Amino acid sequence: MRNRHVWRAFIIVIFSLLAVGGVFLSLAKGAMAISLQDIAGVLFSDHAGTSQQVIWNIRLPRTLVGALVGINLSLAGAILQGVMKNPLADPHIIGISSGAGLAGVTIMVLFPDKEYLVTPMAFLGAMMSAVFIYILAWKGGIRPIRIILAGVAVSAFLNSGISALMVFYSDRVHGALMWMVGGLSARSWPHLDIILPYTVVGGILALAGARRLNILNLGDEIARGLGVNVEVSRIAMTAVAALLAASAVSVVGLLGFVGLIVPHAARLLVGSDYRYLLPASAILGVAVVTLSDTLARVAFSPLEIPVGIIMAFMGAPFFLYLLRRDA
Amino acid sequence: MPMMKTENISVHFAGNTVLDNLTLAVEKGQMISILGPNGSGKSTLLKTLSRNVKPDQGTIYLDNQNIAMLSAKVIARKMAVLPQSPQAPSDVTVRDLVEYGRYPHQSWWQGKSEEDNHWIDWALEQTGLMRMKERIVSTLSGGERQRVWIAMALAQQPEILLLDEPTTYLDICHQLEIMELLAEFNWRHHMTVAMVLHDINQAARYSDCIVMLYQSKIFAVGKPKDVITSDNLREVFGVESLITIDDTGRPVVIITGLTKRRGY
Numbered sequence: 001m002r003n004r005h006v007w008r009a010f011i012i013v014i015f016s017l018l019a020v021g022g023v024f025l026s027l028a029k030g031a032m033a034i035s036l037q038d039i040a041g042v043l044f045s046d047h048a049g050t051s052q053q054v055i056w057n058i059r060l061p062r063t064l065v066g067a068l069v070g071i072n073l074s075l076a077g078a079i080l081q082g083v084m085k086n087p088l089a090d091p092h093i094i095g096i097s098s099g100a101g102l103a104g105v106t107i108m109v110l111f112p113d114k115e116y117l118v119t120p121m122a123f124l125g126a127m128m129s130a131v132f133i134y135i136l137a138w139k140g141g142i143r144p145i146r147i148i149l150a151g152v153a154v155s156a157f158l159n160s161g162i163s164a165l166m167v168f169y170s171d172r173v174h175g176a177l178m179w180m181v182g183g184l185s186a187r188s189w190p191h192l193d194i195i196l197p198y199t200v201v202g203g204i205l206a207l208a209g210a211r212r213l214n215i216l217n218l219g220d221e222i223a224r225g226l227g228v229n230v231e232v233s234r235i236a237m238t239a240v241a242a243l244l245a246a247s248a249v250s251v252v253g254l255l256g257f258v259g260l261i262v263p264h265a266a267r268l269l270v271g272s273d274y275r276y277l278l279p280a281s282a283i284l285g286v287a288v289v290t291l292s293d294t295l296a297r298v299a300f301s302p303l304e305i306p307v308g309i310i311m312a313f314m315g316a317p318f319f320l321y322l323l324r325r326d327a
Numbered sequence: 328m329p330m331m332k333t334e335n336i337s338v339h340f341a342g343n344t345v346l347d348n349l350t351l352a353v354e355k356g357q358m359i360s361i362l363g364p365n366g367s368g369k370s371t372l373l374k375t376l377s378r379n380v381k382p383d384q385g386t387i388y389l390d391n392q393n394i395a396m397l398s399a400k401v402i403a404r405k406m407a408v409l410p411q412s413p414q415a416p417s418d419v420t421v422r423d424l425v426e427y428g429r430y431p432h433q434s435w436w437q438g439k440s441e442e443d444n445h446w447i448d449w450a451l452e453q454t455g456l457m458r459m460k461e462r463i464v465s466t467l468s469g470g471e472r473q474r475v476w477i478a479m480a481l482a483q484q485p486e487i488l489l490l491d492e493p494t495t496y497l498d499i500c501h502q503l504e505i506m507e508l509l510a511e512f513n514w515r516h517h518m519t520v521a522m523v524l525h526d527i528n529q530a531a532r533y534s535d536c537i538v539m540l541y542q543s544k545i546f547a548v549g550k551p552k553d554v555i556t557s558d559n560l561r562e563v564f565g566v567e568s569l570i571t572i573d574d575t576g577r578p579v580v581i582i583t584g585l586t587k588r589r590g591y
Contacts, residue, residue, distance in 0.1 A: 004420075215430055221379050221410035226483070227403025227431035272416040273423070 099129025428482030
């Protein structure tokens, strides 16, 4: 029998290596290949010259945004799967994607000259639909199944709005479509400034709630017996997940895959203890997003495909493999 | 002095009265069993005591303090709860699960302390789980699993333990093992135990006090030999019985058949 502690540490080290590798690959590869020395030069000393310019102005911020998006969506998914006690729970379920989607697409299609509003409006839309779903699901307390069903209904409603906009303004759909799939193209320092505070605060709150999530996983009655205020904890942790996911989605569009699959993959490998699962998910999220984005840029160069497509295309089969392996 | 008491509690679900104006005291150090037919409200009573159901009227006191005024953690340091058939995540080990019992004693910024380790080991020792502490809970037998949950509750260092049908789904040997374990804790550590039981003879054998519920009300309460009588069993459960008193003064029940009732 393998020692669980050694195994968990081993997996987290592997995830970390993948994440570091993903970050460096993402910096090095692209329309212009850049050597590791140059990367190190930019990171640790002055930066002049073309390759340094490329790294500093384009690749580094894009890579960092990708890494933080990976962290946020993975943590949000891991938290929601625990709080809702449902393996299909992800940021879609609490209305983050459809809310952000309708707000973002509305701006892009109806007010194309106000592109700068896409991010704040998408964030607002995401939070509003999450709060709305919570209010709808409230009936003398919160039961996960009601949140999930209310989420499905509200998402269907909002998605019909998105479809309607796309049909009525079919000539302006391209940008909106790219954003719906999710991509890191042209993401730079301002985007990093938007998402970073949420990653820091959300990440700390998530880790602080790890033990509470473990207890919630034992079921409501056991959790109450152990002194957890189940309703308050559930709302608080969902709110943390909503902030994490909304900030990510508003910056890069509706990346669907990370929040659902990464936490599951991490869970299959490190187990369900949230003290390990949360950091493992976050690190794996970094690896998955940065590696996928690199591939998205390189695979059909000079054409760049949205990272969301690559991720689902590569990730879904890998996830199915993990599932079969454990079954 | 009562460890726990309820004053005029009522619970309604969707227009039905499930508990009707119940007043009950659980004395310190007692082992008390709640009996009653299906639908009599016995599980709801336990869930109300464990705060899983909020009473529509009335007050519950834990150690003379109104339970509605206490924080969840303060309550959890005094009272442990074992619901019916709890589920552990599929990969959690015995020791990890018992460690969760320390949650009410930990603050969110602190890790596990020496004291926590001491009580976890103690709970494992008491329940005879020391040699299987690294096993995965979901691979254990039903009786072992129930002992793990009891160990988790013990790690809470509670003064009172509430259990909802702790022996259901277990074979007779493991049923007795659980009952003996609870009786030993009650006797050696003066831990108050309140539980819902199905088996009348087990309740009679192990309880200091029996509460018999019928149609959302307390039908009878008192010592086993005073509550478990042929008349009461006929009235409440609708069964005929022969009852003898064994040499410890406790009733032993043999059910002989259904009571013939008008309307059948």
